[in-house]
Amino acid sequence: MAKSKLLKGDIVKVIAGSHKGESGPITWISKDKTRVSVQGIEVSKHQKPSQADTEGGIKQIPATIHISNVALVDPKKKDTATRVGYQINDGKKERFAKKSGQVIK
Template sequence: MERKFNKQPKLNIRKGDTVQVIAGDDKGKSGKVLEIQAVKNRAVVEGIAIVTKHTKPSAGKPEGGIKKTEGTINISNLMLVDPASGKPTRVGRKKDAEGNLQRFAKKTGEIIK
């Protein structure tokens, strides 16, 4: 019987991958994935979805001010960039000779490390 709760989604994007934004305000930009939030189906990408946070000065941090950081973006709006060609590609999974699942680029067929 299949588990109904606490099921981890299978994602094609991992931390450290280079991705391109295919929808939203930052469409066309690319960057490196810094963090994956699998439960929320979101990712933090370097230089994408910049949000402004205002911090009030306090005793612990006397230097308040405005700080710009990366926000999260939905994984469905990201597409993996193929390391071989440098273009965005879809991702497939196949087993190697030892029986381990490996990701591969659908455009070129190259295995993604």
């Protein structure tokens, strides 16, 4: 299982792909830590009518994005993306933003 420095609830910015520049909180992370779902980013899906959904048509569903295509938004400079590092303060391991040095809660 791959290790990820991003957690559910972190505000991230999409840095590649058709949704580049959009940002929002992470709502879901896959079990193998390779894909994430970001709130507000959706794709169109064409669905045939079925017994469960008799309407069918074009539906908006939450998109999953590869984790390498998102970056954490710096908590100090709200518009810029940053990388995540770890530091130990008072015996506790904390995540921090590499650009501003601010601790990520």
